[in-house]
Amino acid sequence: MLRNHRLADVAHRIHAAAPQYAPLLVTPVASDKRKGEVVAFIGQQVCFFERGSRMPLTGQPIEVMITRALYHRNASGHFDRDRVRALVIRVVTQDDMLIAHDGFECSGSMCRTTAAGAIGHGVTTLTPGRTDIFEADNVNSRFCGREDVPVRPGRVWIKRADTRRDVIRIEGLARLEDAQFAPAVRK
Template identity: 35%
Template sequence: MTYGIEYAPLMARVERHKKRPDDVVAFIKVGDREQLCFFERETQQPAAGARVEVMITSPVHPRKDRYLDFGQLTALRVQVVDLARHVLVAIDGFSQSGSMCRTLASGVITTGFSSINNKLADAMAAPTKGRMTITPGRTGVRYADHNWDSFNRRPLTPIQPTNIWAERNAATGLPVCQPNGGVRAIGLTRIEDLECAELVAQTARKAA
């Protein structure tokens, strides 16, 4: 089992909102194009013209007949990475083992320099490190569907290791644990990890 991948900061350029000059928006580079991003409300709003490291907190889908249209994408929601409040976690990849099962991953704290194998994960002493159960939160992360289809004999989808951001406990420096003991992912480090990554490729505008 492999946890995580080599980490690269996700950078965004900040621009003043054209319709609401008191607000700012961000743009993430996607090849030779740019994806529009909105900052999370009540989080740090950088100055226009700045370049900042961000995490993807969720996709923004438009509404159609009062319901969210998951086949379309308006923007991505992001927030600025703050290492005093956020911790990077290497995960083996999200998967769902059945229609009645939760989407989960296993993870370990990482510096992001490289992936982590089982031997190294075992060497990390709990409770200060060690493996954690990770839930996807509202990130819209891509996951492997292991719901066995006995009629179609569909092959199992391989899970994809990656890195996620979790909230940091200020007292311990470790990820904040939820009441059920799991750690909730609050942000993604790559567009490729989104379930709607293909929509990003379709909606990204020409780079400024």
């Protein structure tokens, strides 16, 4: 009973630290370059819908999550993380669940990147998956004479079916600001 009470306190602190939620809405439009395909825009940044996901109707605003970024390549053929070509998004469905987290941090001797996520009154461990969510890089910061980078609490999308797992992989980001690539996105 005491353990459940402590977990509920931790879950409450995680919820309180996360920013207010505002749905990420886009209005799909027909692609100019690929006949029969649909794209959307977040600000000036073009967004492609995840392959194999539900394709939305054009002209009707829908809620989406950001699943990853696509980057331009530099002269040597490597991805240029300072130049986002497009964002990949997916329509939010009933199979998805929005949860709060306490911020991702890469630290420790094993360089583990995780966050605590609050599901109702319980707590779970989250991993970033392929989302490229912001993570505070604090590996060896104390030994290198650097200040620790503060973690950034937020909200993320997970699969509702995964809530019983010990470690849950994030499916998508609820806000552009939570991504490592946010500064490289066209506003």
